[in-house]
Amino acid sequence: MQNQTLKVEGMSCNHCVNSIEGALRNIGVTAKVDLKNGTVQVQYDENNVNLEKIKHEIEEQGYDVV
């Protein structure tokens, strides 16, 4: 298992939290958004998914990983 914290811009409300956490859940990633700090903590199995895919998924939802 890998743990990472990503800095993400554009997350502003609980809808944003749900869309990111939900999209990551769909690819087997446990995510926790911190709106105040603009971060997404992710936990994932590096045999199933990598950080590039996670970043791509967040950007697909309309947010910028910085």
Next chain:
Amino acid sequence: MQNQTLKVEGMSCNHCVNSIEGALRNIGVTAKVDLKNGTVQVQYDENNVNLEKIKHEIEEQGYDVV
């Protein structure tokens, strides 16, 4: 037809726009959210719906009509 502009707090992103415009559409109200100004312009048939119902619907979505 009635036109009104409501001041609404807590709208921050396009998910918020969609949830408010969609909820109002469901009760036959045409709504346009202006995120920058924090306003919702509504157009409705006063024979079908009144402003109290519109405000209630917005508050149901988790926003404050001020």
